[in-house]
Amino acid sequence: MDSGVIEGGLNVTLTIRLLMHSKEVGSIIGKKGESVKKMREESGARINISEGNCPERIITLAGPTTAIFKAFSMIIDKLEEDISSSISNSPGSSKPPVTLRIVVPASQCGSLIGKGGCKIKEIRELTGAQVQVAGDMLPNSTERAITIAGTIQSIIECVKQICVVMLESPPKGVTIPYRPKPSGSPVIFAGGQLTKLHQLAMQQSPFQQIPSNQGFTTTMDAAAQTSHEMTIPNDLIGCIIGRQGAKINEIRQMSGAQIKIANPVEGSSDRQVTITGSAASISLAEYLINASSESVGGVLEL
Structure with missing residues (x-):
């Protein structure tokens, strides 16, 4: 799908989430x-704004492409207007570029980055905008933030290019949207969100599933502690561990599994990962590890 489809609309409906x-x-x-x-x-676009009392909020734009980008342009104009206003009150200050963030499913980030970063480099060169894809998923979600900075026109063109990639590469699996939390509130995993992840993970589980009378899917010996090993290439281990271990700790917390990454072995291009826990927690941990690796285009050997 080329950018002409984006430009002309052609009954394409988009949803863009701004953070x-x-x-x-x-x-x-x-x-x-x-x-x-x-x-x-x-604009004719649907514009929904998440509830207040949070340091961050989500603005969702939905509708035909022409309406979406009209609304998007108006939002960027407003941001630049605010920047200009603040600069006029501070003589001598240089005008910073307009900066905004969009959130996208982590499963689509691999296509957006491209092999060896070729796609994101192409978008930067084509649009003149600065684009940075966050390495870690946003808290309690399977989405990542993309930061875009530049002139109004370069940002609009950049988002159009990103939308083309997203239309060509639909998200895989279940997407848990990021929901900003009030400042100072504890991190709470909503049961419904984790249930979705568990259901998806268990579909791919090597463990036998049996239906229960309560209408839920249960697993034989689900509570029993067991271990499973998987192999991760050395060049992907960084995105699994995350900055200062943030990603692997997030996976441990969400899955409830114990995850140990073996030390590198001389001459080996892989690292051994041992996951210990219930069948459900192991499957969820595997799913989250794979989601992290797929976001940079990697494929893991289970």
Whole structure:
């Protein structure tokens, strides 16, 4: 699918999720909601804003491509207007570029980055925008943030290119959307979100499943502790561990499994990973590890 499809609309319906600071969102909403109301009316796009009382909020744009990019342009115009206003109040300051973040399913990030980073490099060169894909998934989700900075036109063109890639490479598996939490609130995993992940993981599980009378899928000896080993190439181990171990700790917390990564062996291009826990937690851990590796285009040997 080429960018002409994006430009012309051709009945293509898109959804773009923007991650913004509450102050930015307040400016977009405007007094008594007048600003966002105008954007909805003039663009024809559906614009939904997540609940407040959070340091960050999600703005969801949905509708035909032409409506989406009209609304998107209006939002960027507003952001640049705010930047210009703040600069005029601070003489001598250089004007920073407009910066925003969109969130996308982690399973699509591999296609967006491309082999050896070739696709993301191509988008940077084509649009003139700075683009950075976050290495880790956003908390309690299977989404990652993409930060885009540049001029209004370069950002719009960059997002169009990203949308082309996303239309060509639909997300795999279940996507758990990122939901910003109120500042200072404890991290709580919603049961429904983890249930979805467990269901998906258990579909791929080597363990036998049996239906229960309560209408849920249960696993024989699900509570019994067992171990499973998988092999991870050395060049993918970094994205599994994450910065200062953040990713592997997140996987441990979400799955409930114990995960041990063996030390590198001289002459070997792989690392051995041992996962210990119940059948359900092992399957979920495997799924999350694979999701992390697929996001950079890797394939793991189970």
